[in-house]
Amino acid sequence: xxxxxxxxxxxxxxxxxxxxxxxxxxxxxxxxxxxxxxxxxxxxxxxxxxxxxxxxxxxxxxxxxxxxxxxxxxxxxxxxxxxxxxxxxxxxxxxxxxxxxxxxxxxxxxxxxxxxxxxxxxxxxxxxxxxxxxxxxxxxxxxxxxxxxxxxxxxxxxxxxxxxxxxxxxxxxxxxxxxxxxxxxxxxxxxxxxxxxxxxxxxxxxxxxxxxxxxxxxxxxxxxxxxxxxxxxxxxxxxxxxxxxxxxxxxxxxxxxxxxxxxxxxxxxxxxxxxxxxxxxxxxxxxxxxxxxxxxxxxxxxxxxxxxxxxxxxxxxxxxxxxxxxxxxxxxxxxxxxxxxxxxxxxxxxxxxxxxxxxxxxxxxxxxxxxxxxx
Amino acid sequence: xxxxxxxxxxxxxxxxxxxxxxxxxxxxxxxxxxxxxxxxxxxxxxxxxxxxxxxxxxxxxxxxxxxxxxxxxxxxxxxxxxxxxxxxxxxxxxxxxxxxxxxxxxxxxxxxxxxxxxxxxxxxxxxxxxxxxxxxxxxxxxxxxxxxxxxxxxxxxxxxxxxxxxxxxxxxxxxxxxxxxxxxxxxxxxxxxxxxxxxxxxxxxxxxxxxxxxxxxxxxxxxxxxxxxxxxxxxxxxxxxxxxxxxxxxxxxxxxxxxxxxxxxxxxxxxxxxxxxxxxxxxxxxxxxxxxxxxxxxxxxxxxxxxxxxxxxxxxxxxxxxxxxxxxxxxxxxxxxxxxxxxxxxxxxxxxxxxxxxxxxxxxxxxxxxxxxxxxxxxxxxxxxxxxxxxxxxxxxxxxxxxx
Numbered sequence: 194x195x196x197x198x199x200x201x202x203x204x205x206x207x208x209x210x211x212x213x214x215x216x217x218x219x220x221x222x223x224x225x226x227x228x229x230x231x232x233x234x235x236x237x238x239x240x241x242x243x244x245x246x247x248x249x250x251x252x253x254x255x256x257x258x259x260x261x262x263x264x265x266x267x268x269x270x271x272x273x274x275x276x277x278x279x280x281x282x283x284x285x286x287x288x289x290x291x292x293x294x295x296x297x298x299x300x301x302x303x304x305x306x307x308x309x310x311x312x313x314x315x316x317x318x319x320x321x322x323x324x325x326x327x328x329x330x331x332x333x334x335x336x337x338x339x340x341x342x343x344x345x346x347x348x349x350x351x352x353x354x355x356x357x358x359x360x361x362x363x364x365x366x367x368x369x370x371x372x373x374x375x376x377x378x379x380x381x382x383x384x385x386x387x388x389x390x391x392x393x394x395x396x397x398x399x400x401x402x403x404x405x406x407x408x409x410x411x412x413x414x415x416x417x418x419x420x421x422x423x424x425x426x427x428x429x430x431x432x433x434x435x436x437x438x439x440x441x442x443x444x445x446x447x448x449x450x451x452x453x454x455x456x457x458x459x460x461x462x463x464x465x466x467x468x469x470x471x472x473x474x475x476x477x478x479x480x481x482x483x484x485x486x487x488x489x490x491x492x493x494x495x496x497x498x499x500x501x502x503x504x505x506x507x508x509x510x511x512x513x514x515x516x517x518x519x520x521x522x523x524x525x526x527x528x529x530x531x532x533x534x535x536x537x538x539x540x541x542x543x544x545x546x547x548x549x550x551x552x553x554x555x556x557x558x559x560x561x562x563x564x565x566x567x568x
Numbered sequence: 569x570x571x572x573x574x575x576x577x578x579x580x581x582x583x584x585x586x587x588x589x590x591x592x593x594x595x596x597x598x599x600x601x602x603x604x605x606x607x608x609x610x611x612x613x614x615x616x617x618x619x620x621x622x623x624x625x626x627x628x629x630x631x632x633x634x635x636x637x638x639x640x641x642x643x644x645x646x647x648x649x650x651x652x653x654x655x656x657x658x659x660x661x662x663x664x665x666x667x668x669x670x671x672x673x674x675x676x677x678x679x680x681x682x683x684x685x686x687x688x689x690x691x692x693x694x695x696x697x698x699x700x701x702x703x704x705x706x707x708x709x710x711x712x713x714x715x716x717x718x719x720x721x722x723x724x725x726x727x728x729x730x731x732x733x734x735x736x737x738x739x740x741x742x743x744x745x746x747x748x749x750x751x752x753x754x755x756x757x758x759x760x761x762x763x764x765x766x767x768x769x770x771x772x773x774x775x776x777x778x779x780x781x782x783x784x785x786x787x788x789x790x791x792x793x794x795x796x797x798x799x800x801x802x803x804x805x806x807x808x809x810x811x812x813x814x815x816x817x818x819x820x821x822x823x824x825x826x827x828x829x830x831x832x833x834x835x836x837x838x839x840x841x842x843x844x845x846x847x848x849x850x851x852x853x854x855x856x857x858x859x860x861x862x863x864x865x866x867x868x869x870x871x872x873x874x875x876x877x878x879x880x881x882x883x884x885x886x887x888x889x890x891x892x893x894x895x896x897x898x899x900x901x902x903x904x905x906x907x908x909x910x911x912x913x914x915x916x917x918x919x920x921x922x923x924x925x926x927x928x929x930x931x932x933x934x935x936x937x938x939x940x941x942x943x944x945x946x947x948x949x950x951x952x953x954x955x956x957x958x959x960x961x962x963x964x965x966x967x968x969x970x971x972x
Binding site for chain 1: 569570572573574577821822826829839842845848849852853854856857860861863864866867868870871881884947949950951953954955957958959960961964
């Protein structure tokens with residue numbers, strides 16, 4: 194039993210931080226907020242070179258063959274830097290379904306492309322009803338020639354505007370299936386929407402009888418549910434890691450500020466109102482750390498409680514990160530409310546991830562189902 | 569990172585489980601004497617003083633083995649040993665700070681419950697500000713003479729000995745004039761009065777010392793070092809029974825879910841109410857997070873690292889959790905949760921309170937108010953976290969000078 198990082202994991206974390214400290218300063222983040230694509234190709238290429246984009250894939254597909262703990266470490270650092278780009282979308286939402294359910298040909302085609310940064314993928318998981326449960330998906334897949342015709346509306350598809358392919362769950366005669374869809378292909382229409390977190394991009398995807406070939410099916414007809422659930426759990430944990438990073442950065446800024454800001458002739462950090470707030474924030478951050486890395490380990494190790502650990506993680510961190518990032522603004526006072534100050538980058542990042550891959554309420558219901566059958 | 573238990577730990581857990589299955593008392597011990605019998609059985613089984621050196625009757629076991637024993641006892645709803653303060657606070661203090669004679673003289677008798685112990689720290693005017701304590705110990709040449717009053721003394725009524733903090737030098741700054749002693753409770757100068765708490769029971773006592781006597785051989789550490797010793801002692805109190813505590817909560821939680829399935833509201837079981845499901849889901853998430861935290865602490869202890877101020881985070885987190893948990897339990901159980909007697913079996917809670925009476929949901933609820941006060945209140949923990957972990961500046965305080 195060892196709940197601490199290995200030397201290699203610490204090295205990885207440090208190298209990720211070093212690179213992002215240099216290439217993903219707040220100036221970069223802000224520049225990307227105004228950028229059409231929303232992310233920078235040079236940094237993307239650098240991440241490919243360092244093996245981050247293929248981190249969880251086997252070496253035969255150009256990956257690094259590492260696990261979810263390492264992937265969570267990277268995401269935590271990205272949250273800390275408010276990294277703008279399709280990393281989670283491409284590696285997790287795109288990569289895992291293919292890794293978990295793809296054919297040999299699909300793996301050959303897509304995994305090395307994702308790992309090298311040549312291709313970017315994402316997944317269209319939400320619909321109008323915002324039900325995260327795969328059982329609630331209404332987009333349809335009808336047989337059409339050798340392939341399929343997909344019809345439905347997907348909401349909040351992350352980074353779809355720069356994606357080469359989207360994983361799209363749709364309901365066919367055999368049940369829920371997953372398809373690889375070209376978002377620029379015939380019958381598909383993308384409409385970007387603008388959220389308050391400008392470092393994350395979402396689009397609406399309309400599929401109107403969009404045709405895909407037989408080779409677009411990932412995991413067999415009717416085999417989409419299990420792949421989707423596994424992917425959602427991994428995405429939930431990686432998103433939680435990002436929220437954790439955002440929260441820790443916010444806490445660091447709050448503590449740093451409390452050590453230099455004077456009011457009433459004293460450093461504000463001497464006031465218990467501030468000190469206790471910071472202590473509570475640290476408690477939330479450390480608890481979130483426990484939740485994230487326990488779940489990452491459990492999923493990687495295939496532990497008995499892996500699925501429930503993912504729900505515990507997402508429900509816990511969604512709320513605690515929002516709280517910590519918000520309290521950091523409170524500690525700063527007026528300056529924390531300004532556009533120029535960086536706190537809002539992390540506050541908004543945490544907020545946008547809070548509602549993805551199941552919010553706290555959704556995951557708490559999953560937990561309730563679990564304990565109700567176990568008690 | 570590997571959160572699987574090692575094959576040795578799994579085997580050890582099995583061994584402990586088997587022992588407990590064979591040796592658990594048929595009916596839970598109620599009286600102190602019954603509890604002492606169970607205590608000695610645990611000692612003979614090799615399950616007490618797990619972390620203490622073998623030459624003084626301990627087991628010289630790893631922190632993980634220690635945690636496994638406590639955890640299995642919680643799983644089996646085994647009654648706690650008696651002499652909790654002796655095992656949890658006094659023994660470890662003597663192991664770390666005592667001299668050879670003191671270790672030989674006292675440790676084994678804690679383990680056998682031949683001598684019962686209490687802790688004489690808090691005073692009526694020295695709660696969170698413990699270092700302001702006024703009980704004095706005056707050097708009388710061959711012994712110290714103790715005068716003053718202590719309060720919140722758990723188990724004071726049955727204790728033979730007390731671990732005492734007293735002021736030996738009133739002229740130096742308050743943290744520097746305190747010394748640690750072992751004091752006999754069985755002497756004319758010591759009077760113990762039970763203190764009834766909001767639970768209705770009296771685990772606590774007030775202790776009055778009038779010219780009480782402490783032999784020179786019973787001074788722990790050097791003169792004036794008592795504050796430092798007390799701080800490591802509080803560390804034991806904070807580090808302690810990490811996993812077992814969580815397993816105890818989990819057993820209570822499952823009983824609560826069982827009750828939520830039986831109780832009806834608006835024509836359907838409470839367990840089908842979305843708000844109840846949300847609350848119970850949140851409590852389980854929080855409870856599991858506490859378990860993960862316990863595994864992190866255990867990892868540290870296994871590496872021989874002391875959690876230090878990190879113990880304040882652990883304590884703050886679980887004691888606040890316990891309050892939230894018990895509040896949700898009360899919301900679900902309604903008036904049943906308030907019964908101290910007469911609850912239907914399926915809605916009752918039987919937890920071992922280690923003081924010779926059986927717990928109820930009402931007891932658990934009331935007792936949860938103690939966790940955020942004892943061993944340093946949540947506010948004190950937040951001060952420690954702020955100063956010692958986050959490095960926030962110290963507040964300006966009026967008491968940096970000498971103690972009066």
